[in-house]
Amino acid sequence: MLTYREIISTLEMVKNENLDVRTVTLGVNLLDCAGGDPNGVRKRIRERILGLAGSFVQVCDGVGQKYGIPVVNKRIAVSPIAVVGAALSRAQLVALAKTLDASAREVHVDFIGGFSALVEKGLAAGDRSLIAAIPEALAATERVCASVNVASTRAGINMDAVLLMGKTVKRAAELTADRDGVACTKLCVFANIPEDIPFMAGAYLGIGEADAVINVGVSGPGVVKMAVERALAADPDMDLGSLSELIKKTAYKVTRVGELIGREVAEHLKIRFGVVDLSLAPTPNVGDSVGEIFQSLGLRAIGVPGTTAALALLNDAVKKGGAFASSRVGGLSGAFIPVSEDLNISEAVRNGQLCLEKLEAITSVCSVGLDMVALPGETTEETISAIIADEMAIGVINNKTTATRLIPVPGKKPGDKAYFGGLMGHSTIISVNNGSGDNPFIRRGGLIPAPIHSLRN
Amino acid sequence: MNKAILSILGRDRPGIVAAVSRALTDLNCNIENVSQTMIQREFAGIFIVSMPEEMTSLDLQREMDSRLSLLGLHIYTKPCAGGDDECLAGDCEPFIVTTKGPDRKGLVADISEVIARNGVNITNLQAVFKGGDAPGDNIMIYEVDIPASVDQQALANELRVKAERLHLDISIQHRNIFEAINRI
Numbered sequence: 060m061l062t063y064r065e066i067i068s069t070l071e072m073v074k075n076e077n078l079d080v081r082t083v084t085l086g087v088n089l090l091d092c093a094g095g096d097p098n099g100v101r102k103r104i105r106e107r108i109l110g111l112a113g114s115f116v117q118v119c120d121g122v123g124q125k126y127g128i129p130v131v132n133k134r135i136a137v138s139p140i141a142v143v144g145a146a147l148s149r150a151q152l153v154a155l156a157k158t159l160d161a162s163a164r165e166v167h168v169d170f171i172g173g174f175s176a177l178v179e180k181g182l183a184a185g186d187r188s189l190i191a192a193i194p195e196a197l198a199a200t201e202r203v204c205a206s207v208n209v210a211s212t213r214a215g216i217n218m219d220a221v222l223l224m225g226k227t228v229k230r231a232a233e234l235t236a237d238r239d240g241v242a243c244t245k246l247c248v249f250a251n252i253p254e255d256i257p258f259m260a261g262a263y264l265g266i267g268e269a270d271a272v273i274n275v276g277v278s279g280p281g282v283v284k285m286a287v288e289r290a291l292a293a294d295p296d297m298d299l300g301s302l303s304e305l306i307k308k309t310a311y312k313v314t315r316v317g318e319l320i321g322r323e324v325a326e327h328l329k330i331r332f333g334v335v336d337l338s339l340a341p342t343p344n345v346g347d348s349v350g351e352i353f354q355s356l357g358l359r360a361i362g363v364p365g366t367t368a369a370l371a372l373l374n375d376a377v378k379k380g381g382a383f384a385s386s387r388v389g390g391l392s393g394a395f396i397p398v399s400e401d402l403n404i405s406e407a408v409r410n411g412q413l414c415l416e417k418l419e420a421i422t423s424v425c426s427v428g429l430d431m432v433a434l435p436g437e438t439t440e441e442t443i444s445a446i447i448a449d450e451m452a453i454g455v456i457n458n459k460t461t462a463t464r465l466i467p468v469p470g471k472k473p474g475d476k477a478y479f480g481g482l483m484g485h486s487t488i489i490s491v492n493n494g495s496g497d498n499p500f501i502r503r504g505g506l507i508p509a510p511i512h513s514l515r516n
Numbered sequence: 517m518n519k520a521i522l523s524i525l526g527r528d529r530p531g532i533v534a535a536v537s538r539a540l541t542d543l544n545c546n547i548e549n550v551s552q553t554m555i556q557r558e559f560a561g562i563f564i565v566s567m568p569e570e571m572t573s574l575d576l577q578r579e580m581d582s583r584l585s586l587l588g589l590h591i592y593t594k595p596c597a598g599g600d601d602e603c604l605a606g607d608c609e610p611f612i613v614t615t616k617g618p619d620r621k622g623l624v625a626d627i628s629e630v631i632a633r634n635g636v637n638i639t640n641l642q643a644v645f646k647g648g649d650a651p652g653d654n655i656m657i658y659e660v661d662i663p664a665s666v667d668q669q670a671l672a673n674e675l676r677v678k679a680e681r682l683h684l685d686i687s688i689q690h691r692n693i694f695e696a697i698n699r700i
Contacts, residue, residue: 126693127690405656
């Protein structure tokens with residue numbers, strides 16, 4: 060028999076604390092769709108997606124309804140298109156992106172990720188074509204997401220690719236200038252990209268994965284915040300060790316929800332269950348913010364001194380609770396701090412409490428990185444590349460994933476507002492201090508070698 | 517197996533379970549299941565016991581009335597067929613139906629009527645009505661077994677329509693979600 064408290068506390072989490080499953084992502088292996096004939100490749104891709112994902116959204120909604128837990132987003136991640144479409148030209152890859160977009164629309168998923176390339180050690184012809192196609196592909200489609208892995212702890216940082224990505228980000232922004240550079244919200248640059256991220260824009264299906272897989276991303280910032288506030292109301296003198304324990308237990312509960320729903324969706328679709336990504340993923344709604352957790356813990360806002368320590372505590376407690384709750388943990392698994400997607404973090408930028416430098420500092424202790432950061436439109440390609448390089452260095456040296464999702468918003472200056480719509484939210488343009496002027500360092504290209512601790516064998 | 521079921525009601529106080537179980541032991545009865553609870557200081561207990569072959573539930577009733585007469589308890593005994601706790605209709609899925617909302621007469625009757633009409637069995641019910649309109653003060657929690665033959669969606673829709681008429685906020689969730697979240 061369930062206890063009264065167990066039932067009521069669970070209901071509270073769902074009804075008032077925004078507990079949901081943020082995404083169920085269907086990984087679709089497209090490697091055997093590759094070929095030199097662009098029409099054939101596109102036809103095979105469409106058939107594969109429609110074949111596997113025809114009932115995917117319906118099944119997710121049904122399972123969500125059974126448990127009374129909404130599955131907010133249903134998405135697809137495909138094999139890296141730079142591999143699948145290695146023989147195709149830039150224009151042919153743009154057409155392929157449109158096929159992905161149309162297929163995603165046909166099966167009613169909101170995003171499809173995997174317009175991706177893995178270039179940490181070098182750029183092959185297919186990679187160059189794909190990166191060249193990214194701006195137009197993202198501008199011409201609604202649901203396609205792109206990612207490029209330019210660095211890894213084992214390989215170092217491919218600075219030629221970093222430079223290329225600075226240009227690509229800038230071009231993607233220009234092509235969607237009328238929508239505040241929205242194409243860039245669908246483009247991530249990674250170091251140490253995991254092969255099983257369920258979250259966008261970084262989701263793709265790794266080369267080592269099976270034909271199809273179900274990965275799940277949980278949510279839970281609202282649940283963690285309310286748990287912290289309830290505990291502090293009951294005991295205002297609670298110390299950080301006890302708060303860490305509390306967050307750990309809360310993360311356990313949140314993760315169990317994801318695991319249960321993911322496994323059931325996988326069972327219905329007769330597809331293997333992959334991983335639960337433990338990341339605390341915010342939305343631009345009040346009460347569903349990672350930034351608000353900092354305030355609940357006692358900081359004036361995210362960005363003030365103490366933020367890095369608080370995030371380290373939060374991220375670690377989430378991992379510990381989540382790892383105990385699930386036997387299949389993967390993806391990014393940490394706390395997200397996407398500026399425009401988190402109302403509170405966006406506010407901290409507007410109020411000047413969170414600057415780019417502090418944001419970069421705190422990415423050293425959490426997952427992702429400089430995520431959904433709106434930059435002034437005049438930020439140069441080189442400066443964007445330099446910011447990417449700094450973020451990649453944090454990932455490579457600390458043996459962790461880092462990424463950038465930077466949006467140089469055309470025509471806008473620091474303090475202006477950028478609007479991306481929906482889950483992407485809105486943000487105040489952040490200043491890039493000392494970003495102007497020549498940067499020959501970035502232009503040198505080549506490879507920043509892998510760190511000494513990559514020699515592990 | 518010769519079994520009986522006893523229900524015991526009375527004003528709660530220390531020693532009721534001890535007295536009942538001592539009397540049953542002295543009568544050579546073996547307790548198989550007990551469920552007891554206390555609501556608003558009233559004790560309610562249900563005991564299923566196996567009795568000696570020659571004893572009837574009427575014998576047991578007489579003996580218990582006589583042995584526990586000083587405790588002021590209401591005791592009712594009847595023969596028990598026994599059986600396990602599995603769903604009556606065979607293949608079932610356990611769901612939890614929870615309502616919150618303003619108090620009024622007939623809430624349990626109205627909701628349980630919909631559940632019954634659909635051939636769904638209530639396996640456990642907890643309800644608290646403190647009165648007034650504060651949703652947190654008036655809560656019903658039904659644990660139900662929905663047979664495979666019942667259209668879950670239709671039942672859920674019917675319950676939602678009824679709840680809306682009663683101004684209740686209703687949730688219908690598979691039991692596994694509560695277990696997953698709260699139990700290791």
